[in-house]
Amino acid sequence: MLGAMQDWDLRVTRIIDHAAREHGARELLTRWADGSETRTTWAGIRRDALKMTQALRKLGVGKGDRIATLAMNHHHHLISWYGAVGVGGVLHTINPRLFDDQLEYIANHAEDQVLLYDSMWAGVVERMKSKWTTIRHYICFDNGEFEAWIGAEDGQTEWATGDERDPCMLCYTSGTTGNPKGVLYQHRSTMLHAITSLQPAIFDFDARSVMLPVVPMFHAASWGLPWGGAAAGVKFVFSAVNDPAVLCELMNREKVTHTAGVPTVWLGMFGHMDATGAEIPSLRHAIIGGSAAPRFMIERLMKAGVNIAHAWGMTETSPIGTTGAKTWDWDDLPFDDQVSIKQMQGRVPFGVELRCVSLDDPDVELPRDGKTSGALQVRGPWVIQRYFKADKDAAIGPDQWFDTGDVAVIHPDGTLQLTDRTKDVIKSGGEWISSVELENAAVAHPAVAEAAAIGIAHPKWDERPILVVVKKPGAEASADEIRDFLGTKVAKWWLPDAVEFVDEIPHTGTGKISKKDLRDQFRDYKLADA
Template sequence: MRGLMQDRPLSLPHVFHRAEQLFGHKTIVTATVTGRTRTTIAEWAVRVRRLATALDTLGVSADGRVGTFCWNTARHLELYLAAPCTGRVLHTLNIRLFPEQLVYIAEHAADEVVFVDRSLLPLLLPLIDKMPTVRRYVVIDDGADHAVPDDERFLDYEELLAASEPFEGRFRVDDENTAAAMCYTSGTTGNPKGVVYSHRSSVLHSFFTLTTDGPALSERDVVMPVVPMFHANAWGLPYGILMAGADTVFPGPNMTPDAILELLASEKVTVTGGVPTIWMGALPKLGEHDLSSLRTILCGGSAVPRSLSEAYREAIGVPMFQAWGMTETSPIATTGTARSHHDELDEDGRADMRARQGHPVPLVELRIVDPETGEEQPWDDTATGEVQAAGPWIASEYYRGEGGGAQFTEDGWLRTGDVASVDRYGSFRLVDRTKDLIKSGGEWISSVELENEIMAHPAVAEAAVIAIPHEKWVERPLACIVVKPGQSVTKDELVAFLEPRVAKWWLPDAVEIIDEVPKTSVGKFSKKTLRDKFSGYRIDAPDSTG
């Protein structure tokens, strides 16, 4: 017996038409090089319709890849809808990748056109002759003073839209499983790998952003995605904002702590999201701004230090709202919301709860598996294993089938490379990345947990822990720390601080003071860079004790 419900595709045209029809009066604010621009969703929707026609004019094929090399702006949001709503595939290019990686990605995805913010032209221009599939570059003028080449391949965005009539009627994508967007992983070894999101996965993930145990976006919110729109579709926030009908604030090219905090305050933002390094940089300046409108600070991309979350709670009354996932999980797979069994906890216990990555969100299934035996591990908050994921917005393979053998299990689960333990209520606690664990004397040391304890020291701004070869113990931890301005800390002082907090054999054998922890293209700590920097380091040497 079949259900007698209408069979309508879960596709992004629904998100567009819902926003256009119901929320035309809501605003979209963008901070540009020259100041802020304001528009309404109704005005924005007309521009989306013009852009849809323009993609035809540009000759983009029916399922052609539309590259974007842009900041978080209203113009970028126009591309977020115009490309997939016309059957094309949005391909957000990471502006912080190395040039050779950008060239590889653009060619691998076969981008046919690239839309680029004028302020980013200096990064893209040296590469254009190395991207043979790209026939047109469309420059979005964000006020930057960079010359546009006198080259027939380059077009002006506003002129293109002005010459295009708005698409009439309703957009249609009949097959919900067709590609809507693609992003490339940035943290894997070898070449980046393409993750292709379907219309179905994007719509389902957008629904999740409206749930109470998720970001809980609503029509009453003012949302500012600080996480880049070129990184895993800004955690699904752009589509979720449109589905909810919230007001939107985009930070544009100025990503300094002062600029971000000023926008949060002046636009009375209620929900924002970004990686921990963003919020670390803003922490010393919180007292200079009125952030009383904020109710949620979504934080993810890497484990959120307990000390960082508590510092925000103490300063503005809003701790971090932790989420976990990766490009391959669209990306949100868990959220750290408080549950009823946490009600009796004291403040210290609540802080510990918030330091966990939290529970699997609806429609996502997770398990932890011993990477050597393949056996599923118990949820007793003691056993650890690699996190594996399954669900309707979890990748099933990479674009062109590359690298799939190592990343996906025989029964179709995604191997995330993260190691965690899980309590009996299903709350995940990230232990480490499999490649970042430190094997000392046959026992594992979690670099993430050790970093969190180091960053609780009042003189430490940032900390990253890596494994260093050791003659007796195979590997031992090296702590690379950034000291706060005007502060100091010695190795002995740091070890004394850690002694009551971690097992004795976890204590770092060496401490190095560095100017800053290197970051990846999406703002995570780059331990690979640190491992390369200290590749010749030997803890046994008498002059290498920090």
């Protein structure tokens, strides 16, 4: 017997149709890199996306073809998201901050046909053109080319149709070990992710929301914000630059209620606010992801009345895996306990399942006791099964568990607490030390701007941690002072055997600390008692 409900394919273009129909007059603002501003509406975004669909068809672009972008956050970029999938193509957002060899590999591996880019990246485009073998058309977003290109069309067309399991978006991992890997999202998986993201514990969107996304649109599908925001009809405030003074001014002028970004964004914002006395009174919901947020950051925002959605996810999970949901007894908890809960990575929404397995034996599933750490695995309808063009599945076995590369504990109530990356965890004397917890404790020191912990070979203990520190401008601190400070935060045997001060810590193209490069930098380091 078949069900009696309508067969309504979950295709991404339905989101923009809904936004234009139900929230058509809702405003979107772009603040361009040159300081000028443009305002449009959701009806305008849909109209221009249809024009782009027509323009792509004239270029011979169709079902399954990859359309790449090399751009920051603005409404032209948003138009391209819907225009690319509207023609039946696959949107491929490229991180312009990647190294040349990665840019070359990604575009050629994806077999991109069209590239839309910002003028600030014109130098990158010119440098890479001879190396990109499949791109046939280049169109600049912000010098008049894009507007002229779609302006030649009337928008009187229809979206491409197809199966809800057709691909719609391609994002590549950061490639910290080997070449980047492509993650190919489906219309169905993207729609399920978008619908789920509207929950209060995740994006907490409704038609009153004003979202300023600091997370770039080229990073992990911008955490799904362009899809979820359209579904709720939010007002987007885009900025093509992430200068704290600009962001703070936009937040105040446009009465921003929601924002999303990595912890380093808030470090810059705090510095600007402390120096100028600026505040952000309208902000009520901050999504923080990309890396673990230190306690002092969460505490400061919560004291300002901001709800923190401390999120964990990855490109392979579309990317939302967990967020810092409030517990059933939240209103009865002391403030310090609430901060402790928000400092963890939170709980899964319906659609995501987690488990931890032994680091020494992956066939052993670990208890959810809040103590036993292991390798974190995940599965669900918006979790990867196989990387793009790979010859075998990434989700292993009939149960389709995907190994995230993270080390974590899961508490009895299902709350996830990340402790490290499997390749970064430090094993000393048969016990595991979390480099992440050491780093978060260190950056709470008033003189520390950034810190990274790595393991150094030791003849007796296998490995011992050292802490690499960048001091804040004008600040002074000794290694002993840092160790004494850490002694009040972590177990004594976790204390780093050495603290090394450097001018800068290496980062990947996506802005994360590159432990690989750091280990290379300190490969010949000798501990005093080793």
